[in-house]
Amino acid sequence: MSSRNLSPSRRTFLQLSAAAAAFQIVTEPMLAAAARHRPFSKDGVMIDSNENPLGPSQPARDAMFAILPLGGRYLDNLTEELIQTFAQQEGLNPDYIHAFPGSTPPLRFGVVAFTSAQRSYVGADPGYEAGPMVAAAMGARVVKVPLTKTYAHDVKAMIAAAPDAGLFYICNPNNPTGTLTPHSDLEYLVENKPKGSIVMVDEAYLHLCDAPSTLDFVKAGKDVVVLRTFSKAYGMAGLRCGFVVARPDLLEKIMDRSGWNFMPVTALVAASASLKDPSLVPERKRINASVRQETFQWLDRNGYSYIPSVSNCFLLDTKRPAKQVIDAMAQQNVFIGRVWPVMPTCTRITVGTHEEMEKFQVALQKVMSGATGFSLPPARPDRNPRREAFLPT
Numbered sequence: 001m002s003s004r005n006l007s008p009s010r011r012t013f014l015q016l017s018a019a020a021a022a023f024q025i026v027t028e029p030m031l032a033a034a035a036r037h038r039p040f041s042k043d044g045v046m047i048d049s050n051e052n053p054l055g056p057s058q059p060a061r062d063a064m065f066a067i068l069p070l071g072g073r074y075l076d077n078l079t080e081e082l083i084q085t086f087a088q089q090e091g092l093n094p095d096y097i098h099a100f101p102g103s104t105p106p107l108r109f110g111v112v113a114f115t116s117a118q119r120s121y122v123g124a125d126p127g128y129e130a131g132p133m134v135a136a137a138m139g140a141r142v143v144k145v146p147l148t149k150t151y152a153h154d155v156k157a158m159i160a161a162a163p164d165a166g167l168f169y170i171c172n173p174n175n176p177t178g179t180l181t182p183h184s185d186l187e188y189l190v191e192n193k194p195k196g197s198i199v200m201v202d203e204a205y206l207h208l209c210d211a212p213s214t215l216d217f218v219k220a221g222k223d224v225v226v227l228r229t230f231s232k233a234y235g236m237a238g239l240r241c242g243f244v245v246a247r248p249d250l251l252e253k254i255m256d257r258s259g260w261n262f263m264p265v266t267a268l269v270a271a272s273a274s275l276k277d278p279s280l281v282p283e284r285k286r287i288n289a290s291v292r293q294e295t296f297q298w299l300d301r302n303g304y305s306y307i308p309s310v311s312n313c314f315l316l317d318t319k320r321p322a323k324q325v326i327d328a329m330a331q332q333n334v335f336i337g338r339v340w341p342v343m344p345t346c347t348r349i350t351v352g353t354h355e356e357m358e359k360f361q362v363a364l365q366k367v368m369s370g371a372t373g374f375s376l377p378p379a380r381p382d383r384n385p386r387r388e389a390f391l392p393t
């Protein structure tokens with residue numbers, strides 16, 4: 001497709017650069033589209049953006065339908081209601097919560113607020129790229145610290161690497177590995193980080209696993225900012241709703257940069273209905289875990305290597321430059337990806353529906369066996385030593 005045929009926003013996606021990131025929001029779909037070099041395909045198997053193929057729940061859909069006639073109004077009470085519901089459920093003071101269209105804006109403005117040329121950004125490698133891109137564009141030093149051999153954040157190494165830290169970014173479970181950092185390690189980071197620095201914990205994928213939240217640190221008045229989104233377990237990525245939760249003085253610093261904007265009423269009522277539905281999270285967690293497990297069993301049976309995950313994505317080790325496998329899979333209309341430079345033979349796979357993962361399996365077998373005619377270089381015989389270390393002996 002020629003770039004002339006693309007809408008301005010599509011062009012922006014594909015021209016994503018670190019410089020541009022200073023002035024715009026960097027999101028998962030932008031990163032996925034930039035790696036894909038193709039627009040969203042309705043007929044394709046789209047397992048490259050960590051979306052939830054189930055979409056919004058039925059109560060969320062009903063709530064959106066019911067609010068449509070009032071869509072001409074700003075209805076600011078809906079934001080209030082959503083925050084009250086969340087605050088009650090989590091035992092939080094509502095003054096500690098602000099709603100945004102997704103967790104991307106508070107992530108971006110948190111990086112702007114807490115990093116600078118003098119205060120570095122510290123994250124994991126591999127890790128979610130949105131924060132480092134913004135930090136680099138701001139002129140902050142970006143410190144990428146390898147994950148441990150169990151693919152947790154190496155909090156001691158993170159502290160040691162950056163006495164000048166402004167912000168420690170932790171994604172738990174991590175994107176792209178889908179692996180966890182123990183709560184005790186996060187506690188260690190919060191208690192031992194350099195004075196004046198902030199720990200941002202991105203809990204975008206937390207609902208898909210059984211790990212505890214770090215909201216307890218916020219409640220205890222620590223220098224911690226927690227991000228939550230309705231884009232993953234709740235299936236509302238296209239509707240846009242998320243929270244930032246932090247002490248009011250930290251929230252104010254983020255809001256000073258972000259300004260205030262109105263939330264879409266559809267997202268607000270869908271988010272409220274989702275929170276009030278007690279079956280939603282357990283049900284989606286169960287479905288995601290079951291398809292993920294099926295996929296892992298199939299990969300095991302067929303001799304593929306991957307990093308076990310507790311989330312809706314995992315890294316597949318293709319034993320070759322993974323970009324070539326991504327391109328060959330795209331020829332089969334199965335969109336996987338992307339690649340993190342620190343692990344060039346691995347690519348991230350999103351856990352889709354059972355049917356989508358069956359199509360993924362068929363395409364992967366074809367591509368890896370050479371049956372597609374797409375010639376792949378031979379597999380590298382060496383196994384990923386870090387994955388080996390992780391596997392039980």
Ligand SMILES: Cc1ncc(COP(=O)(O)O)c(C=O)c1O
Nearest residue numbers: 028102103104128175204229231
């Ligand atoms: C780690 C992480 N944080 C934040 C987000 C932002 O999601 P949203 O802006 O849709 O809430 C994503 C999206 O994929 C993500 O992977």
